[in-house]
Amino acid sequence: MRKAQWIAAAAAFVLVLLTYWGCPVRPPEMEAGFSRGPLQATGVQSLIREAHDDLTPAQAATLSGLESELQAQEDDSLKVEILQQLAREWYQAGKPAISGAYAEQIAELRNTEEAWAITATTYSLCLRQEGIDDKTRQFCGAQAEQAYQAAISLNPDNPENRINLAVTYTDNPPPDNPMKGILMLRELEQQYPDNPRVYITLAQLAIRTNQLERAVERLLKADSLDPGNRDVVCPLAKVYENLNRPGEADIYARKCAELLSENG
Structure with a gap:
């Protein structure tokens, strides 16, 4: 599986990957952001x-039992198991x-990039829940x-x-900079012009804002970089259908069906 596809899969199957957490080394430019620690605890x-x-x-x-076990545990490796x-x-x-x-506590014990990415993904899923309160x-x-x-x-x-950070900004725009996520993705497009996931993500945002022609352009770019990616082919079928372009929609719908069949 391609690395980009693995990361995308992590977002959908975060429970399976809850065993892969770690902790950051914080460069000086990040200290201001981490100074908000009391918000986390409270x-x-x-x-x-x-x-x-x-x-x-029952829950x-x-x-309650797991919390009691955690408080009594001093071994870090066993703490991680309980935290998981x-x-x-x-x-x-x-x-x-x-x-x-709890994922974050594991991350603070393990110190890996992958662990912090999983922690962040879990928090990002929270942002996509319907009906969550402002706090x-x-x-x-x-x-x-x-x-x-x-x-x-x-x-x-x-x-x-x-x-993924840029997507988080689009899901939860900073009040003082509502375009931050989109601008960050555009910068990433310049920095990584051969990364298909940048274009897939930009296409998803275009679809959300009903900019369907722009979505087609970005999906076709991603398709040229990563042919046979169902995260590109299947959305193209739907976008072409919504644009009332049945010829292209049918072509990509067939490709989508073949890819889904191949992947079970």
Whole structure:
């Protein structure tokens, strides 16, 4: 599987990858962002208190037992195992914000780029939940940003974390700079002109804003860089259909069906 496809898969299967967490080395330019640490501590405790009302008795008992085990544990490797269980239980309970907080604790123990990317992905999934309140959205947005920055600091040459950070900004635009995510993606297009995921992401944003011709242009560019990618071919079929271009829609619909069949 291509690296770009693996990262995309991580977003969809974050529970499977909850075992791959780590911790950042923070360059000086990131210290201002990380100085907001008290928001994380206060925010998590508040979210946990509120979330307990939504838990079943079985879920509450499981989580309480795991918390007791965690408090009594001194070995870091065993702490990680318990934290993984807590992250998984909270995610399955429909609380990715809290799951992300436990993922972050694992990240602080393990120190890998991959771990911080998974932590950030969990927080990003929180931003895509329908009906979340402003406090939770603010918390998840701030923590996702910090986690992606941590992953970037560990491997500045990997564009995937930068792309995902830009998407987080588009999902949760900074009030003082609502175009930040889009501008960041345009910069990445200049820096990585041969990276298909940059164009896929720009196409997704174009589709969200009903700029379908621009979406076609970007998807075709991605298709030229990565032929046979179903994340390109299948959306092209739909966009051509919405543009009332049945010839092209039919061609890509057939290609899409073949790719889906090949991949089971």
